[in-house]
Amino acid sequence: MIEPEYFLPGSAACHGCPAAMCLRVILRALEGKAVVVVPASCSSVITGVYPHSALNVPVFNSAFAASAAVATGIRAGLDFYGEEGEVVVWAGDGGTYDIGLQSLSGAAERGEDILYICYNNEMYSNTGVQRSGATPYGAWTTTTVGGKREHRKDVAEILMAHNVPYIATASAGFLNDLYNKVRKAREIEGFRYIEILAPCPPGWRFPMDKTVEMGRLAVETGMWILYEVVEGKMRFTGLSKVIAEGKRKMKDIKEYLKLQGRFSHLSEEDIREIERYRDRRWEFLKRRANEL
Template sequence: MAEIPDDEYILKTTSACAGCSIPLCLRYITKAAGPDTVLVIPACCTSVIQGLYPNTAVNIPVYNVAFASAAAVASGMSEAFRAAGKKTNVICFAGDGGTVDIGIQALSGALERGTDFLYVCYDNEAYSNTGMQRSGATPLGAATTTTPAGKKEFKKDLDAIVNAHNPVYMATACSAYPLDLYNKVEKALSITGPKFIHILAPCPPGWRYQSDKTISVGKLAVQSGMWVLYERENGKISLTGASKAAAKKRIPVEDYLKAQGRFKTASKEEVSELQQAVENNFKRIEKEVDGTC
């Protein structure tokens, strides 16, 4: 952690819930990006977390935009900066609702156009800002206000959708591993073209765990394989951080699920399906790493 700059761009005055992992993610993203950066934020938790006008906890320019338009706004902004000869970092910071569902058309368009920007999806697996409704990112078996008996479908594979656009760089991260996140953002911003980082961001009230357990829950996600840390450069995938160990030996998925109240209604069959999905995912990644897939 000593290599991370001391400069702070996210001040200690956010409106986040106790234990929220979003300010932690944003803190290390902005540390990696530096002061010559603008954030484009659609409707999401961060719209509230940043503070109420005229006050803000974010010490760099922020553009709050409509739910579906973040990547389109960032696309125009990036073109304007580049036309003016500026290298300003343009970073979209959007939740899963504004990425997996509502904003996916704009994201697809920006990736297809080759926009020089970084799109970050912080994923708390539901529409947390409006009461924890189901999103396309909500996993199988998770209870939300609109799926009180647990969601019956698997989580949408956003990373596969993004990868189909062949971005120059894409990666996953987790708020429980800030150095891994910092390094990936720093690398992404050193590359010209469309970049994408997908971060798992545990949510205490939505996931129903005590606010002091955010880091431990994030680590359980990675250690169980329910969330895999990797990066993909020009199509080539490599595991990073704790996921290297998880590829060889994992804790049971059930250990991760039991740490959260949202999976209390999950059936044994659903838990088994999630475990099998983890095994299948690692087999697929292993084949990709070996070049046999």
């Protein structure tokens, strides 16, 4: 059962870090046969400073905006030399939703054979919690002190518009599901995108041992939806599938919100707005799953 570790102990991740947790699972799913491109993010710090690296695979630290472009180049280099291995981008939501969006879109449109994984902690955690395009409505950050007034955008849906062969969402609360999705993505050629909800204890203001619980609650309350799109065909997966089929009711979103300090100031109206947004997203994705 125990396989070799590719993420070595003693990294610079915070207590209970979902990025460390998920990256460890992903590298295991890839059996260490990966070249990882890490743009500016928590992960570029977590993996340590020269002359040491916490990852037992080749890593390239790229500029913030360039990760998908750098991965394209590494892929071309590996192909030229006839080397095997998966080129993986491991970027945060800052490097995916905001700063890296153009190179991501470019690589997806060109159909580059890379696996782009975004660990979405819904904020710029590395620099001390600033708002990103992935920050949800109502959330406190140091740059949205009274709570963010806009809803988040959704890069997985933007990638659907690129018609890439594989898109999946995952959560730090369901690591087996994440493992399976990475294994599946490995078998597919072309541009693949996986987005993981990564609850950040210091950024979201919750106790460090609740990372997994928070990742599960996000799915149980319908705030985060697990699905995959294979060659344009969409289907819900895991617990979200059970919810979509009506076999289980979504939990009250308050159960998810009240555990997080970043939502502690929300009014009843704010909570209703978040609920409405959640319902709209479900409607949209359900329609999409039926259509395709």
